[in-house]
Amino acid sequence: MEFTILIYLALIIVGFFVFMYFVPVNLWITAIFSGVNVGLFQLVFMRVRKVPPRVIVESLINSTKAGLVLTTADLETHYLAGGHVPSVIKALISADKANIELTFKQAAAIDLAGRDVFEAVQTSVNPRVINTPIVAAVAQDGIQLKAQARVTVRANIAQLVGGAGEDTILARVGEGIVTSIGSSTSHKDVLENPDKISKLVLEKGLDSGTAFEILSIDIADIDVGDNIGAKLQIDQANADLKVAEAKAEERRAMAVAVEQEMKAKSQASRAKVIEAEADIPLAIAHAFKEGQLGIMDYYKMKNIQADTAMRDSIADPLLEKTDKKDDDD
Structure with missing residues (x-):
């Protein structure tokens, strides 16, 4: 009899925990007191659909307190699509406080595209500085210059989906620096006015089709490198010298061949003379x-x-x- 009572008691305890798992009453009460209209059966159906109710309810509470109008269906759909619901909610709240126009569909699309939408909003609010690698270019006078730039960018929310990333920005800025230095008549002009590089690069619209908007390009450092023109002239002179030596050797070989031919003819003539003398x-x-x-x-x-x-x-x-x-x- 006592054993049977223990079995019933164990079943009751297990049943209670199962019930509490599928019917999160505490979470439902928290949602009600937070002003979020979520039904108890909705939470049960979330369990059945393998959607964590706590993630959805807490995200919905945060968005509601921030004045955003969202539904549980939107959040569940995004979660089932593989998105990060808390990150999207944080991004929407930050964008709303910073007066940045960002809808839930845009944020969800950015998140599903593999980008950190919250970081993108932060970059849009607080522009980020990107340091380019050292770019080497040669001016028209043959002197090499090595420049490094600092690019200040902020996220372009409208271009985050399908837009190019930081690598494209760095590549385009490096190309612009090479073009600017290469078009300069003398390296001294670049050293005197390095801001010419920034102006020329900004005029090219390098942020077109990217996920960022370039605010400024500043030349952080510029140094004088090797005299590439002189090296090229030395290499050309060495090449010309080798060609001249090869031609001289060819002429010498031809002269030796002619000499050998003349000796052979002379020996033949002497042989004829000796034969005649005989x-x-x-x-x-x-x-x-x-x-x-x-x-x-x-x-x-x-x-x-x-x-x-x-x-x-x-x-x-x-x-x-x-x-x-x-x-x-």
């Missing part, structure tokens, strides 16, 4: 035999040959010394 004894013998050459003529010819050989022996050392001197030069 026929001379036969011709002399034939002349003796035919009676066309006398003995005295033969002796005269031998004397001439001996004189020629003596002159050649005297001239050869002189020619060798001359050739050696030319080679040394």
